[in-house]
Amino acid sequence: MSAAFQAAPALARPSALPSPRLAPRPRAALLRAGTRASPLALAQTRRVLDALRAAPGGPQPGEAEPVPLQTSGDAEQRRRLADLGGKGLFAKEIHEALLDGRIDLAVHSLKDLETELPPGLVIAAVLPRADARDALVLAPGCPPEERRGPLPGLPAGARIGTASARRMAQLRHLRPDLRFGLLRGNVQTRLRRLEEGDHAATVLAMAGLERLGLGARAACPLSTEEMLPAAGQGIIAVTARAGDGATRARLAGIDHAPTHLAARAERAVLAALDGSCRTPIGAHATLGPDGRLHLEALVAREDGSFLLRRALRGAPAEAVRLGAALGASLRADSPADLFA
Numbered sequence: 215m216s217a218a219f220q221a222a223p224a225l226a227r228p229s230a231l232p233s234p235r236l237a238p239r240p241r242a243a244l245l246r247a248g249t250r251a252s253p254l255a256l257a258q259t260r261r262v263l264d265a266l267r268a269a270p271g272g273p274q275p276g277e278a279e280p281v282p283l284q285t286s287g288d289a290e291q292r293r294r295l296a297d298l299g300g301k302g303l304f305a306k307e308i309h310e311a312l313l314d315g316r317i318d319l320a321v322h323s324l325k326d327l328e329t330e331l332p333p334g335l336v337i338a339a340v341l342p343r344a345d346a347r348d349a350l351v352l353a354p355g356c357p358p359e360e361r362r363g364p365l366p367g368l369p370a371g372a373r374i375g376t377a378s379a380r381r382m383a384q385l386r387h388l389r390p391d392l393r394f395g396l397l398r399g400n401v402q403t404r405l406r407r408l409e410e411g412d413h414a415a416t417v418l419a420m421a422g423l424e425r426l427g428l429g430a431r432a433a434c435p436l437s438t439e440e441m442l443p444a445a446g447q448g449i450i451a452v453t454a455r456a457g458d459g460a461t462r463a464r465l466a467g468i469d470h471a472p473t474h475l476a477a478r479a480e481r482a483v484l485a486a487l488d489g490s491c492r493t494p495i496g497a498h499a500t501l502g503p504d505g506r507l508h509l510e511a512l513v514a515r516e517d518g519s520f521l522l523r524r525a526l527r528g529a530p531a532e533a534v535r536l537g538a539a540l541g542a543s544l545r546a547d548s549p550a551d552l553f554a
């Protein structure tokens with residue numbers, strides 16, 4: 215056998231005599247990472263695969279691949295997500311593929327993941343959180359008028375395009391003069407429609423803009439005081455089958471513990487509130503320099519006429535209890551019709 219032939223990829227000939235120097239690693243099973251077919255989902259999946267490959271014993275090139283899955287939520291861009299069955303919609307079909315074994319792990323924006331996962335699935339890893347804030351993205355022609363008060367970049371009566379009840383409620387609460395139109399679709403679609411001139415501005419997550427290389431487009435990050443992010447915003451989460459120990463062990467190697475704590479606390483708020491998918495809810499946890507978990511959350515009415523915001527601090531080990539307590543406290547003091 216020629217040297218050239220031996221140097222070819224080791225999977226070439228099972229009968230070839232293994233040379234100690236060129237011996238192949240035992241070929242690991244292909245790790246299939248399912249996700250939505252949107253550019254953001256694919257960018258997020260690349261990050262997860264890069265993190266896995268960089269971990270000791272991680273998959274080598276060719277041993278892990280993204281599997282884009284078309285979901286009905288992606289196909290249906292015009293109607294409001296809530297009218298189609300809520301945010302669980304995107305994850306649902308991806309999780310069917312995970313439970314069927316068509317994929318080995320699934321990559322999600324944590325904020326789009328239903329509060330209660332289907333039985334048999336777990337969040338096996340989260341990546342370090344990106345910027346959790348929302349940003350005001352102004353349409354190119356929208357003149358930044360001199361104003362006083364909140365959101366000075368937005369002229370009086372400006373029309374904001376969004377499909378998010380949480381963003382609408384908080385903007386209306388700050389600025390009752392603003393008007394709203396429906397703007398949905400993936401990040402690029404929304405930016406394109408903004409340029410077409412239907413809206414003066416929209417609100418998008420900093421994390422998504424940055425992951426798509428569009429960070430510079432966010433003229434104006436909103437402080438978390440102005441706009442409390444959605445639970446899990448800025449966090450990439452990876453789900454796996456609870457019984458798939460090998461994949462879970464690999465994912466445990468890339469899990470970012472401080473981000474996971476914040477994720478638990480924020481999702482416990484959602485679970486305690488049990489809002490409908492149209493209930494405006496925000497939740498944001500940070501680990502303070504004192505080592506304590508600082509959790510803020512709010513519930514509002516979509517028209518901004520009601521907004522209740524509270525904060526709680528506690529030990530990181532109590533993340534879930536802290537979120538549950540804050541959620542219960544908000545629920546106790548909010549109108550009952552806001553909840554499912």
Ligand SMILES: NCc1[nH]cc(CCC(=O)O)c1CC(=O)O
Pocket residue numbers: 323324325326401417418419420421422423446447448449450
């Ligand atoms: N609902 C769409 C969605 N899901 C996650 C992100 C951004 C990325 C993140 O929050 O991690 C976005 C876009 C947006 O809200 O602007």
